[in-house]
Amino acid sequence: MAEGIEEIWTEKYRPQRLKEIIGQQHIIERLKHFIAKRSLPHMLFAGPAGVGKTTVALAIATELYGDQWHGNFLELNASDERGIDTIRVKVKEFARTIPMNGLFKVVYLDEADSLTKDAQHALRRTMENYAHICRFILACNYSGKIIAPIQSRCAVFRFSSLNEKDVTGCLAAIAKKEKLSVDGNALKAIFTTAEGDLRKAINILQMASSEKKITENVVYDVTSRADPEEVRKMIELSLNGSFKSAREMLLDLMYQKGLSGEDIIKEMHSQVMNLSVVDTQKMQIIERIGEYEFRLTEGSNPQIQLEALLAQIALIGRR
Numbered sequence: 001m002a003e004g005i006e007e008i009w010t011e012k013y014r015p016q017r018l019k020e021i022i023g024q025q026h027i028i029e030r031l032k033h034f035i036a037k038r039s040l041p042h043m044l045f046a047g048p049a050g051v052g053k054t055t056v057a058l059a060i061a062t063e064l065y066g067d068q069w070h071g072n073f074l075e076l077n078a079s080d081e082r083g084i085d086t087i088r089v090k091v092k093e094f095a096r097t098i099p100m101n102g103l104f105k106v107v108y109l110d111e112a113d114s115l116t117k118d119a120q121h122a123l124r125r126t127m128e129n130y131a132h133i134c135r136f137i138l139a140c141n142y143s144g145k146i147i148a149p150i151q152s153r154c155a156v157f158r159f160s161s162l163n164e165k166d167v168t169g170c171l172a173a174i175a176k177k178e179k180l181s182v183d184g185n186a187l188k189a190i191f192t193t194a195e196g197d198l199r200k201a202i203n204i205l206q207m208a209s210s211e212k213k214i215t216e217n218v219v220y221d222v223t224s225r226a227d228p229e230e231v232r233k234m235i236e237l238s239l240n241g242s243f244k245s246a247r248e249m250l251l252d253l254m255y256q257k258g259l260s261g262e263d264i265i266k267e268m269h270s271q272v273m274n275l276s277v278v279d280t281q282k283m284q285i286i287e288r289i290g291e292y293e294f295r296l297t298e299g300s301n302p303q304i305q306l307e308a309l310l311a312q313i314a315l316i317g318r319r
Contacts, residue, residue: 009206010199013174018059022170022198023162024052030157031056035063038103042127042136044112044151046143047159050197053139057108060137064103071100075108078115087115087122095126095134105134112138113145120147127153161196164188170198171205175214180205182214189219192228226259226267232274235285238310239277239317246310254303261302265293265309281316288312 015021018028018035034040040060045053054075061069074094091107099105109115115123124147127136138154140146168187175182186208194201207222208214220227230249238246253259269289272282292309296302 009174009178010202013170013177013202014055015059016062018056018063021052021055021059023166024056024159027056027157027159031060035060038064040064040104040106040135041155042131042153043138044143044146044154044156045137045139045159046141046156048141048161048196050194050199050201051159051162052198053159054108054110057106057137057139061106061108064106065101068100072103072105073108074105075110077110078112078119087119087126091123092126092130095130097133099133104132106137107134108137108139110139111141113140113142117147120150124149124153162198163196164191167191167194167196167198167201171201174202174205178209180209180214181212183216185216186214186219189216193219193223193225224259224263226253226257226264228267228271231264231267232271234310235268235271235275235313238313239275239281241314241317243310243314246314247307250306250310251303254306261296261306262293264306265289265296268309269293277317281319284316285313288316 018032021028045056047053057075058073061073065072074091076090091109095105095107097105109123112120123136127150136154138146138150143151143156143158168191171187171190172182182205190201190204190208193204204219204223205214208218211218217227219225230253234246234249234253237243237249250264253264254261269286272285272289275282275285288309292305292312295305
């Protein structure tokens with residue numbers, strides 16, 4: 001690391017061993033058993049982003065090979081190299097060489113659900129031909145996009161989103177090491193914004209670290225996220241017939257705080273279940289939000305569409 005360049009915290013605080021990994025304990029215990037036996041099946045890690053799939057794969061390599069792990073571990077991002085040539089050249093050439101420690105090599109393919117079908121069929125053949133000297137770990141967000149012949153050759157591990165206690169505990173530990181002042185509401189706001197993605201949560205904390213005290217408002221500022229309380233108040237004003245005041249809040253969010261239409265409508269959706277209205281009205285609001293979110297994705301004018309959405313919500317409040 002060059003002097004004066006701060007290390008990215010997601011790498012600086014990445015766990016090196018399986019026992020250091022946060023959450024996913026049901027998976028960690030099964031993997032510890034494989035490591036103890038010095039045996040490993042082909043594996044498929046499925047789950048959302050930022051929940052530890054890559055970290056677990058790197059920890060496996062470290063525990064199997066120690067300081068020699070770089071020579072026995074190939075990491076590729078399949079979303080960057082998704083074609084059949086990558087499998088035929090890079091993966092096959094690595095898999096066919098003798099491992100340095102007499103055990104086996106490990107190929108880690110991140111975002112494997114991005115591989116084309118032809119590439120996946122080529123991968124299946126490579127997995128079969130070199131199973132005696134190479135193991136494959138495939139990581140994906142959606143296991144349904146992985147062809148059945150590959151899934152049947154893998155032990156499948158399903159990673160879940162991390163809970164609030166795990167994420168905020170990790171953030172508090174990092175804050176202590178970095179000598180940051182972070183209040184509890186800020187940690188909760190980071191968790192809410194990151195949606196269970198620990199990598200995203202740590203990045204948000206690092207972005208906010210320039211402030212002397214990290215508060216909830218600082219988190220919303222650095223993430224360009226709408227304040228949930230403000231958005232809920234806007235919806236409630238519209239429901240209660242104060243359309244003009246709700247519209248003024250909308251314009252403030254868009255033009256004073258610089259939030260996009262997509263950001264605002266996503267937060268509106270998050271706040272619906274917190275409204276003090278009957279379920280039928282919540283259902284109607286969610287239906288309208290879905291309709292207007294689609295219009296935004298089709299390129300409609302954000303201000304016009306969000307004002308129309310508030311108008312629809314006002315009508316729902318009158319029923």
